[in-house]
Amino acid sequence: MSAVPKQHPSQDVLLSIRDVKKHYPIRDGALQRVVGSVRAVDGVSFDIRRGETVGLVGESGCGKTTLGRVISGLSDPTGGGVLYNLSQIGLQSIDGLQDQASRLFRRNCQMVFQDSFASLNPRHLVVDIVGRPLKVYKEASGSALTEKVVELLEQVGLGRQHLYRYPHQFSGGQRQRISIARALALDPEIIVLDEPTSALDVSVQAQILNLLNDLQKERNLAYLFITHDLSVVRHMADRLVVMYLGKVSEAGVASEIFKAPHHPYTKALMDSKPDLYEDRSETHTRGLGGIVPDPARPPQGCRFHTRCQSATPSCGWEVDDVIGLLEENHGIFEFMNGVERKSAFEAELSFDNEEAAGLLAMALRSEQAPAAMKKALIRLQLNGNRVNLSFDQVDEVPLIQRAGGRESSCLLDPDEISIQGM
């Protein structure tokens, strides 16, 4: 398990996420037996310290929202755990917290959701929505409650006149402010912000980001800022965690990652978003080819190797990559009638006729196959209408510690990538 290195004393750590896994079962057949699992989050570790903002970025489907829900206790992890720093006892798993402690965690960890339409009850007045946590925790009642709600609304830039209105009477930005007021009601230590501004216009987004920053300064709040928008995260985050397919691909101090991204995936993410303040240049954007692999069967070795531009032979090439190549190739895939796997790295493909088998062998030797894949292929045997394949066995790439408290799950040295990525 590789937690973020402890540069600060441990009492500074508010939440420690240790090897969290969240798998969703896939059921099939008449008896609905579990046949596999979608590994939405597959072993993620990092710490959140008091008063800091941790940015969590990645493409859709990388598990960032699921992780946010696990951290705030909305869903239970399949493995690993979230440790919460209780004032007397120190770090405790939130799973095992008893009555009092559990209530304490729940009031200290609040959440703001992306879709403010869905997260505010359309049948409740603003005063009920924002006052609800106060009521549940018996913080205030009667006119004191109303006054407290007014105070909260004023903090987020709304006012007394908004108390007795319904959510639909507000614009998107205002509704997001109501969500934030509700999250602030119990004076929490951390707020999990799940894409709080992605549904908003830039001018409104600027208002909300400024507001969040003011509140953080005032109350020494910690934020877990989940987003796919890198310009927002660069603006807000102290530290950054980049996720790909359920795993952390890079973590470290945000400004340093933006200055010199190490993992090719981080680099690709940053390259694909044009910067408004940069002159337009043709060479700047590249984006990523291919599709996100199926999280039920994540690729071997490095999970990113199927789309990586600087992949090497030791990045974990496997049989599935050959099949993926075939699918794009009209005229071979149709004739395949079976795959006999000995392991993820070794298989025998059988075809209807010898011609198709020959075509496959040719395709694997041609320019179509990535150069790194060709090198990783240690055996390619054509045997009538069968093709025997085997690749080098490769273990899963762990998060590797780098200089300056950075971590990344790339086998290559930072310098090597910058040369190859050109």
Add this chain to the structure above:
Amino acid sequence: MFDDIQTPQSQEGTKFSSVASVRDLKVHFKAKRGIVHAVDGVSFEIRDGETLGLVGETGCGKSVTGRSFLRLLPVPPGILAGGSVQFKPQAACGGCNGEGCDSCAGTGRAATGEQQVDLLKISDEQMRRIRGDRIAMIFQDPGKALNPTMTIGAQVSEVFLQHRSKDLLKKAGLPADIGGSVGRFAHQEPRFGDGILLRVPPNRENRKRVQKALDVMVASSLADTQVPNPVKLMDRFPHELSGGMRQRVMIAQALACNPDLLIADEPTTALDVTVEARILDLIRDLQQRRKTSVLYISHDLSLVRRICDRVAVMYAGRIVEIGPSEEVFRNPRHPYTRGLIAAVPAAGTPRGQLAAIRGSVPELIDPPAACRFSGRCLYETSACRKHDPVLYNVSEGHSVACFIDHAAPSGDQPKYEKETT
């Protein structure tokens, strides 16, 4: 990037030829509380072969403007309150299919005598002929815009059956005026009983030939959008594809007939950034190759800056600034444009000091005769509250609807040096 296309024209001293021009377009919507002026006097032109960006916040009327080109507005409650959308169809050159050859002097356009038409006035029949053929549209959410009950192949085929029946029959080796059930099949005008008629010889064989020719056309249009294995893709349903792939299918469908004008309404908003970059490259590449003009509607300023030649900024149903995109982004003259640009988090902005535009977008019910941005503007004066500015030229091709660069009829002159609030 498009300089090479435009330079010859500007050297001759003639004005840019435009594929479409919108003049004083007004689209209103009837609501319970009054008439909403969603688009209130918008004028601009789309030049031949350029990409015009239309940016603005939610509810500023940019999508309504885009949809009015194809008359895709719900009427009622929508009211076309005035103005016109002039469109000049320019059929692609027959010799090179729009790629530029000697016979068309590299423009890719055939010299057609087609008349300029007002898209808001023509008959439904005429509109149907233009829609999807001369003007095509890409929508924001490809999941909703594709029919979930039809295969990809069948959906893309429809474009050809509607607009390219003659080509299709020619490629199938059948006479262009073939009648009967096969003719109706190729024109997508099925009649009761055609299903049975198409199953008996000789219709059966002819239908098969048409289908084969159709499949070739569909596959080649899909292949243009760089999808892997287009033939296999044709048998798939939209739900089997990823978002980026669906958007590629939509683009294939939109560009199938080589339109003169492509309206892209936030085509990448629903996609991941990594996919977005690829889709943008694709649109840009296809556009350059086919010399299609594009109206690119988006709320994302950085995207617009990257891909558009000119940009129009909309606010509350009006265009407040229009000009070459480098000029507008480097030297924005309207306070709203400045506000929008400053609100985007940049590398160096200190945290918590983003320049937000105060207030929120006004309601567009019977707006008063004043600058629409007054109330949110940092520099407003008495003149801004009394008069409604129109677009004034500030430099070559760059116009701004603000008194800051142009004298107001009366009242104090707003100045950038003087914040009034």
